[in-house]
Amino acid sequence: MAISLRQLRALVAAVETGSFGRAAARLHLSQPALTVQIRGLEEALGLTLFERSARGVRPTAAGLGTAQAFRRVLDALDEVVAGAREQAAGRSGTVHLAVLPSVAATLLPAALVRLRQAHPGIRVLVQDVVAGRVAERVKAGEAELGIGTLPGPDASLEAEPLFEDDLVAVLPPGHALAAAACLTPAILSAEPLVLTDPGSSVRALAERAFAEAGLVLRPAYEATYMSTAVALVRAGLGIGVLPAAALDLRLAPVLQTLPIAASAMRRGILLLRRRGGSLSPAAEALVEAVRHTLPGSGVAAS
Amino acid sequence: MAISLRQLRALVAAVETGSFGRAAARLHLSQPALTVQIRGLEEALGLTLFERSARGVRPTAAGLGTAQAFRRVLDALDEVVAGAREQAAGRSGTVHLAVLPSVAATLLPAALVRLRQAHPGIRVLVQDVVAGRVAERVKAGEAELGIGTLPGPDASLEAEPLFEDDLVAVLPPGHALAAAACLTPAILSAEPLVLTDPGSSVRALAERAFAEAGLVLRPAYEATYMSTAVALVRAGLGIGVLPAAALDLRLAPVLQTLPIAASAMRRGILLLRRRGGSLSPAAEALVEAVRHTLPGSGVAAS
DNA sequence: GATGGCCATAAGAAACCTCTATGACTGCTC
DNA sequence: GAGCAGTCATAGAGGTTTCTTATGGCCATC
Numbered sequence A, B: 001m002a003i004s005l006r007q008l009r010a011l012v013a014a015v016e017t018g019s020f021g022r023a024a025a026r027l028h029l030s031q032p033a034l035t036v037q038i039r040g041l042e043e044a045l046g047l048t049l050f051e052r053s054a055r056g057v058r059p060t061a062a063g064l065g066t067a068q069a070f071r072r073v074l075d076a077l078d079e080v081v082a083g084a085r086e087q088a089a090g091r092s093g094t095v096h097l098a099v100l101p102s103v104a105a106t107l108l109p110a111a112l113v114r115l116r117q118a119h120p121g122i123r124v125l126v127q128d129v130v131a132g133r134v135a136e137r138v139k140a141g142e143a144e145l146g147i148g149t150l151p152g153p154d155a156s157l158e159a160e161p162l163f164e165d166d167l168v169a170v171l172p173p174g175h176a177l178a179a180a181a182c183l184t185p186a187i188l189s190a191e192p193l194v195l196t197d198p199g200s201s202v203r204a205l206a207e208r209a210f211a212e213a214g215l216v217l218r219p220a221y222e223a224t225y226m227s228t229a230v231a232l233v234r235a236g237l238g239i240g241v242l243p244a245a246a247l248d249l250r251l252a253p254v255l256q257t258l259p260i261a262a263s264a265m266r267r268g269i270l271l272l273r274r275r276g277g278s279l280s281p282a283a284e285a286l287v288e289a290v291r292h293t294l295p296g297s298g299v300a301a302s
Numbered sequence C: 001g002a003t004g005g006c007c008a009t010a011a012g013a014a015a016c017c018t019c020t021a022t023g024a025c026t027g028c029t030c
Numbered sequence D: 001g002a003g004c005a006g007t008c009a010t011a012g013a014g015g016t017t018t019c020t021t022a023t024g025g026c027c028a029t030c
Helices: A005-017 A020-026 A031-045 A061-088 A101-118 A131-140 A201-212 A226-234 A281-291 B005-017 B020-026 B031-045 B061-088 B101-118 B131-140 B185-189 B201-212 B226-234 B281-291
Strands: A050-053 A056-059 A093-099 A122-128 A145-148 A157-171 A193-196 A221-223 A239-243 A256-259 A266-274 B050-053 B056-059 B093-099 B122-128 B145-148 B157-171 B193-196 B221-223 B239-243 B256-259 B266-274
Touching (some): A005 A031, A031 B061, A061 B061, A101 A122, A101 A145, A101 A226, A101 A281, A131 A145, A145 A281, A193 A226, A226 A239, B005 B020, B093 B101, B101 B145, B157 B201, B193 B201, B201 B239
Parallel strands (some): A093 A145, A193 A239
Antiparallel strands (some): A145 A266, A157 A239, A157 A256, A157 A266
16 A cells, blocks of 8 residues: 555666566566565556566556656655755755854854865855844754854853954054053043944943943944944044954054953853754854864964 | 655654654654654764754754655655556546547547546547558557457457448439349449548458459549548449448438448457556546447447 | 653564565577 | 576565554653
8 A cells, every 4th residue: 555665666667677677686686576566566556557478577558657757756856865965964055153243254254265165065144143142043043053152151052162352452553552562441441432332242341341440431433333443443533442353454454453451351252052952064064164264273364 | 774755754744743743643653663764864864854852853954954855755756646546546547549540430439428428537549540550559559459450360469349340332312222222242333433442441341242242343433531432422423332330421411321232241340459468447448438339339329 | 849741762573575496478499 | 399598476484674562761841
């Protein structure tokens, strides 16, 4: 009654070779085994698929048509299986990645280039969301991986530190403080500052650092996008307090950065994944590429 | 390593129900059996298809995609199987039928109408070929069934008599011989005759009947097509010697037919099939329809 | 802290599949 | 025309797969 793939393969082979014996050989089977499969299929369908004679077999019209249809089904199945095995081998697949915009704009492109070199078939769907959202996306399963910060420990997420991202002071060309080795919140609070919007993780970090020094952060300028903030600094409007990783100095080579002496001025950028959920091979490959593109790995751009 | 339909069905059911337990119930299986199938599929593909937790399972992206693809494969297979079962039930299918033109023009349409009423899904491909070719087509397997004459016994063909086809004299309106009850070759040989071409089975039959009476058949008119011969008769050019079955008097109601007293004047019309080859259900249905439409069955048109 | 839901594992039983050996039949060759 | 080669069908034994029942672990909920 039930139909099996063996039967489909048997019918296709028998029709294509024109002989039960040759079909059996093609399938690495004994001839009786193939006979049994064909007979079972005929019973399951209630159809005569072959005319038998002592000289051989001849497919009936129904046998011919059914074999062709089965052939298409088997081909489709083979294609699906081959695709799945491609994914399994990490040669193809799709990774949904939630990532901080700042990382997406700096670290990520190099990692993706590296990934493409090793695994050209892998597709990465980048969701650049603000810091708090990265963990959300991963928790909800909307992203398989996340790169961002983690407000607190979370039982359902697994976090691996990728690198530390320091907030640095970004000085416009020729600024008076450029000769200093290191700045402090106290020094900075006397200067016009350029920061990102309230609510961003960078802003929260900076506010906390200032608060620890007993100061209140009052930026002269705020911008939503990092690139806007950098442009404001470059125009000489103030000193930027921005994450080092988000600054691509190749894009603004005239700027100078200085460390800020404050304990809270660094945040850990983590690789986030759902706890207990094993990564797809494609995601594994992406993780590999990201690890090898870290600031400290010697491979990445400055 | 190998993949089975059970595994495909298990994956599709598991993804669609979102639970191994419900999937097992849908497939009338125990839950462990389904677990094993999924596991086997994961091993065969080398892919993790579900994230397991104590609270249940969740398909991975790969599991979701693979399930959708498998779904399409299974649907295609189901369709093929359903089609094959339709054929098996005689509700659909295609019959290749070789048939004498004279029969094709007269008996066959009624039989096909009857067939369509009983089995609307069956397609009949009619090959109308001259008498000698009918047996050829069937022997070569180009036609599953034949309706025609058989020159001699043939070991590879099975023949079942359908009806006897008499050659009759066809008289134009108001002919002098119309009052006779029966004609003879001797009487006919004195009249201008209309026959079919030399080489046709009808012509050969008539020649043999005349020869038995010691006469030579010399038609005044010859035509390839039966309809042409009938037209010549209707025009009053002579008396037709034509097969009764081939005459549809509804098309030429003014004509009168008279029997011819001669032993050789009838030929058996046979239903031909390959010996040993069982008929497809569709062909069986056609045979049934033909048998019930025979001249003597009381169902057919005159 | 007990309970219910869900999945994984294990062991025994049943079903299926395959293989070897053999038989039946046909067509060809000597 | 008798033997031979080729083809498929059948039968019985053996092995593998697959199923079911029973059980355990884990988490969430009450």
